[in-house]
Amino acid sequence: MNPPYDSGKLDRLMDEAGVDLLLTNTQHNARYLTGGYFYHFHERFDAMGLGRYMALVGIPKGDPGRAFLVGERREIAQSQDQGLWIPELITAERQPAAAAQAAGEAIKARGLERGVIAVEMDFLPASSMDVLSKALPGARFTEARGITESLRAVKTPEELEIFRRITQDDAEIIGEVFTSAAPGATTRDLARGIEDKMTARGLHFLWVFTCAGNKMLRAPSGKVWEPGEVCHLDAGGSYEGYLTDVCRMGVRGEPSKLADELFQACLATQNKVREEIRAGAVCGDLYESGFRHLADTGHGEYGEFIIHGVGLVSHELPRFGKGFENKLEERMIVSIETDIRHPEVGYVKIEDTVAVTADGCEGLGDLGRDAWYIA
Numbered sequence: 001m002n003p004p005y006d007s008g009k010l011d012r013l014m015d016e017a018g019v020d021l022l023l024t025n026t027q028h029n030a031r032y033l034t035g036g037y038f039y040h041f042h043e044r045f046d047a048m049g050l051g052r053y054m055a056l057v058g059i060p061k062g063d064p065g066r067a068f069l070v071g072e073r074r075e076i077a078q079s080q081d082q083g084l085w086i087p088e089l090i091t092a093e094r095q096p097a098a099a100a101q102a103a104g105e106a107i108k109a110r111g112l113e114r115g116v117i118a119v120e121m122d123f124l125p126a127s128s129m130d131v132l133s134k135a136l137p138g139a140r141f142t143e144a145r146g147i148t149e150s151l152r153a154v155k156t157p158e159e160l161e162i163f164r165r166i167t168q169d170d171a172e173i174i175g176e177v178f179t180s181a182a183p184g185a186t187t188r189d190l191a192r193g194i195e196d197k198m199t200a201r202g203l204h205f206l207w208v209f210t211c212a213g214n215k216m217l218r219a220p221s222g223k224v225w226e227p228g229e230v231c232h233l234d235a236g237g238s239y240e241g242y243l244t245d246v247c248r249m250g251v252r253g254e255p256s257k258l259a260d261e262l263f264q265a266c267l268a269t270q271n272k273v274r275e276e277i278r279a280g281a282v283c284g285d286l287y288e289s290g291f292r293h294l295a296d297t298g299h300g301e302y303g304e305f306i307i308h309g310v311g312l313v314s315h316e317l318p319r320f321g322k323g324f325e326n327k328l329e330e331r332m333i334v335s336i337e338t339d340i341r342h343p344e345v346g347y348v349k350i351e352d353t354v355a356v357t358a359d360g361c362e363g364l365g366d367l368g369r370d371a372w373y374i375a
Contacts (some may be wrong), residue, residue: 001085003064004035005151013147014061020115022059022144023103026123028312029148030055030069031241037084038241039075044204051095054128056103057086066110070102100128104135118144153309153317155331159242160355163333166203166237166244167353167365173197174233178250178373184224187212190233191220198237203244209234214346225375227252230259232349241312245335246365247351250373260372262348265297266338267370269305270350273336277328277354277361284324290338299340306337310353332356333364 003010014022024030031038034057042053056070065087071079073091092102107113113136119129121143132141155163177193187210195205209218212231217223225231234247249263272293276286290305297303308315310333318332328334334356339349350369354361363369 001083003033003059003067003085005033007064010059010147010151011062013150014118017118017142017147018116019118019142019144019147020061021107021110021112021117022057022061022147023107023117023119024057024144024148025054025099025128026120027055028241029120030057032148032152032312033057033059034069035085036240037079037082039071040078041074042072048094051093051098052125053094054096054099054125056099058103058106060110060112063110068103068106070099070106096125096128097131100131101135104132107136107139112139114138116140116142118142118147120144120148149313149317152311152313153332154329155311155333155355157331159311160331160333162239162242163244163353163355163364166239166242167246168367169198169201169203169365170235170237170244170246171248171365171367171369173201174235174246174248175368175373177233178231178248178375181225181250181375186221187217187223187225187231188220190225190231194233194235198235203237203239206236206238206243208236209247211347214343216341216347218347225252228256230255230346230348232347234349234351236314243310243312243314244365245310245314245351245353247337247349248368248373249348249350250375252375254374255372256345258342259345259348262299262340262342262345263350263372265294265299265303266340266348266350268297269293269303269338270336270352270369273305273307274352274354274361274363277334277336277356279328279330279356279358281328282324283318283320283326283328284322286328287320287324288322290336294338299342302342303338303340306335308335309333310335328356330356330358334361 046052059067068088198205212225213229337351
């Protein structure tokens, strides 16, 4: 079977980094490199007994036919049922050290025991790194992040369809929770509503930042959403590992003049930045543009602008910051956030997700972004 990712691009990235074998251990990279496969039992937790489950995916440069996955013996049937493309599933005990030992043996069997091996330094357990170092004393280990992030950065048409669906679901769910919130509802009630509705639509609920009134507590609590108060729901979930992240605003009754002015300032900033997003746009320029547009509204003193990539990881490529010279590419996914934390009104925020196109961007889940939800 052919790899589900761009194998030519991976080979180029590995060649540029001087890497002979890529070895990943995170769920997001396992999902990406396997084409969505992950042992279902450990999809939402990995600790068990005295150890933890860890899927190690090894791919030699230029030779995907000798790729391997170190997993657990109970997942053999699932891997067969889902048509796992990786030629060899190696079973090991459910401990990082045992998985690493199995990976080390697989690397030696491929004649790469003196090669350069890219691993996920910030995620690989110390016990695994120790075992790999002892099993492969002639190898050199280097960071894999640049390779894996660059490989995932441009989404496939199939990935774009997932983002269209889940971001629209997220936006619709937030609107439903706002408009159905009963008098006396707490922010914890709102959060539970988000979780229930995500689950009903087949999404995995991950988080919701809630903030009602002007106390700036962005967490579900016993705080009642009172008449006249603004409230934001900033909710995230996942489907097959891909993340959705949307923030919309609601108000009990009617917004004050100042509250509406802050909302319009956020919206104007979002809109102006979205007009500048397109393939070839410089990420540093977009970052600085957002702060400039926010300052132009007259509310920059209390405001913040954030822009970041999103995919299987939140805040993945593309990255933005002052002086960043990297450019957007078609089919990248970008999250744009503008918020104003005003001591009289509270926390006003809009967050959108867009897909970069050749000459602009496609808004994903734009429902409710340009008006208050009234409860």
